[in-house]
Amino acid sequence: MGPLNRDVWEGLSAQKKEERLRDLLRNFPTGMKYEGLETFERFGQRIETGVFSYEEQTFVFVPGDRVTLGWDRWQVGMNEETSADLLETVSEYGVEDVDSFLSSQMSPVREVHIAPMLVECRNHPLGWFEVTEAEAMAQESSYFTEELEKFKLSDLNQYELHQEFRLVRQGEAIQIFWFNEDLTLEYLIEEEAKAGFGLLTEEEWEYLYGGGSRTLFPWGDSFDYTMKLKHFGSLEEVEGIVDESVEQNPSLLVENDRPYDLELPNFFGVQFAGDPYNYELTLDASGNMMPKGGDGGAMICGGMGPLVGFLPAAAVYYRDGNAGELEWEDMIDYMNYRRVIRLAGLSV
Known part of the structure; x- marks a missing residue:
């Protein structure tokens, strides 16, 4: 057929x-x-x-599809709330042309054919692997035993010693993760290929995230201020201050038990990190690292608030222009990846 x-x-x-x-x-x-x-x-x-x-x-x-990816112009355009928020935020950093600013942050427009594939729904931390307590003790870390005991007695949900170990509380249990300092991209690709899997390309990631959407976000050109976002919480509709960060306006943060909106399964059943502090590993046409879905938290740390701060995690075609300046060893601390099996050439 x-x-x-x-x-x-x-x-x-x-x-x-x-x-x-x-x-x-x-x-x-x-x-x-x-x-x-x-x-x-x-x-x-x-x-x-x-x-x-x-x-x-x-x-x-x-399933596969022939789609247009990338962004260089509006399809519908922002609503008044989003437009005012964006203009006020970026103008504080000397940006006068909002459209040019956005276009410079996105991947170029191109038409591609995406092959059908089997895709892992959740991604995994790249630089960290889970170990038992006994395995962690065998790592001979001079800090681990002391920090684990402190963590057990504390109310913390997570503790991390930079690029060494991470402790995560899961109810009564504690998960222990060790930093994978010897991992290389070449080794990862080789090992996944042996197991029958590949890694996503940038184009496949954009297709999975937006489904071929031509708007800035997968839901449209305007920001959704009803979302619950990691690092910000639930943003109430407070007229006149929606463009400011939670640090400046604690009243914007409303704690509740509902999940973060950007972490929910999308129309393909695929889930994303929804966190600009994290990246997802994809490969460019030459097989080089092309991180997606984040900017290491640069814009949030710069005080740009939820709209601009979450462009890296929410905009379909965002591409971090500074990622090429970072070393692999620095990136894997914040990098996730998912496995894929391409089904090119198969017919119904």
Whole structure:
């Protein structure tokens, strides 16, 4: 009938989709299991697709598509609230042309074909691996034993000694992560290839995040001030001060138990970090590191507030122009990655 592209896929019955998804298992690593169909819907996009599991991790089938990626102009344009917020924020840093400022932060416009793929729903820390307490003790750290005991008696949810170990409280349990100082990009690519997986390209990441959206954000051109954002909390609609950060306006921070909006599954069933302090590893056309989804927190630390501060995590096509100046050893502390299996050439 045709390749596993979105238009063809959406025209199939649930029975045909199930048959095709079960048939795909032959292309996957041993141990991959098909769990069934599930429908994901968000930001005006919707898909019924297959969910798979592998070694306690969840994967989804994402059909391919020919899409236009990148950003250089508005499709609809900002609403008055977003426009005023953006202009006031960037003008404090000497920016007069808002459109040029935004365009300079985005990847270039280009038309690409994205192959169908199986994608890991959640990403993983790149520079950290989980260890048991006994394994951590064997690392012979002069600080670990003392800091672990302090952490157990404290009310902290997380503690980290820079590029050495990280402690995370999960209910009554404590997770221990050790920094992977010997990891290289070449080794990571090689090991994942041996296991039957690849790493995302920048174009694949942009497709997964925006689904081919031509707007600034996956939901439109205007910022959503009802979101709950990491580092800011839930932003109330307070007229006249929505452009200022929580540090300047503590009344904007409303604590509640609902999840952070940018961490929720999107229309493909894929979840992102939703945190500008973090990056997700992707590769450019030459196989070099191309970090996405963050800027190391540079704009938040600069006091730019939720709209501009979260452009790196929320704008579909944001590309950190300073990332090329950072060394791999510095990046992996804040880098995440997810696995992918490309299904190019397969037809329905």
